[in-house]
Amino acid sequence: MMEAPKVSIITVNYHQKEVTADLLRSIQACGYSNLEVIIVDNEQSGDNSLFYREFLPNVQVINSSQNLGFAGANNLGMKYASGEFFFFLNNDTELGEGVIETLLEGFSFPGTGAVCPIIRYAENPEKIQFAGFTPIHPLTGRNKLDQFLTNQSWKQSHYFHGAAVMISRDTIAQMGDMPEDYFLYYEELDWSQRLRDLGLKILVSQQVSILHKESISTGKNSPLKVYYQTRNRIYFMRRNAGFYPAFLLFFLLVSFPKNIFSLSRAHAKAFRKGVLDALFYQKTGYTDPVSFSIPR
Incomplete structure (x- = not known):
């Protein structure tokens, strides 16, 4: 029997260790067997490793004294990751059982570059935040969240959501690092564009979902x-x-x-x-x- 591929979960904490602890609890309970978890503690003057290990003993903590932004911190985390697949998760998300296994199945489809789960609002799990993205309008420069499910197991999206996306190491080697120029917001759209420029697809699994406590770091309308x-x-x-x-x-x-x-x-x-x-x-x-x- 083949061993399950190694998955590296990378998450960024920014002065929210209790929120990140909730994510670690959910990872501990998810049941996937071949997993490493990396926290990049952004703008961290101390070291909260012992705190995090109360919830996930083998978690790897990388402290950055500077605020590297979302992309910069994820890029730092990737340097320490050893998995065949990288699963980028916001620290204000919570993972459910079977999510990792189902997302990995998406890479069995030819031309798949990235895979996302459905994202639901933590405060109202019946409500969907993300089931895909529409294209960006050439005049307005805006797009919309697709919040509707179909009767199929998988659907394509024009962009992936930075709160929860799995990408293979090989694909990232072709795409390059997450663009750091943006610092915050739009970096995942730009990275998605790099992926699609390679002729690869972005799939959303409609079989599994995660919970998202949206915009805790920046405020919903700050x-x-x-x-x-x-x-x-x-x-x-x-x-x-x-x-x-x-x-x-x-x-x-x-x-x-x-x-x-x-x-x-x-x-x-x-x-x-x-x-x-x-x-x-x-x-x-x-x-x-x-x-x-x-x-x-």
Whole structure:
């Protein structure tokens, strides 16, 4: 009997060790036999290894004194991973029994590059957050979460979700590392594009799901999130869109005035800064979120 392939789970913690502990509990209970788990503790001055090992004894903890962002921290984790498959999981997710085994089955289909589970909201598990992504619209630079199930076991998606995606080591060697320029948001869309440029497919298993406590690190609608989503939306389109001038015209004439006049002061400031950094300062990577605060 062939041994189950080795899977490396990589997750990033950012000042949320109790949340990460919930993930570790679920991994411990998932039952997969050939597994290694790597936590990249982002912007960590100490060492919480003993705490994490209370929940998963063999977990490997990598401490980074710098905030490397989502992509940078995952790339650091990959350097320590030894599995044939890498399973990227947000630390605010919880894994169920049979998820890993089912996702591995997806790679038996020719041309499969990445596989995702269904993602459900932890606070309301009956509600689906992700069952795929629609294409990004060439004018608006936006896409939507597909939240509908079909009567098939598998479905294709244009992009994978960074909260839970499994990719083989060989495929990542072809794609290259996760793009760090974005720092936060849109990096998985860009990485998905790299994968599809190789002619590979992204599959979603409709047989298994995970729970996701969405946006715990950044807040569901924080100025920080508005800044990075705005800046990186423009950056992504500049890198990937065939009709970038048409997108830019639409953005400046429609999206910019709409957001400036409809958002709160703090969110409008973050939006404006995201636009300026993307268009005029060409900034990517980390930006200090403290600058988004507005005094009372």
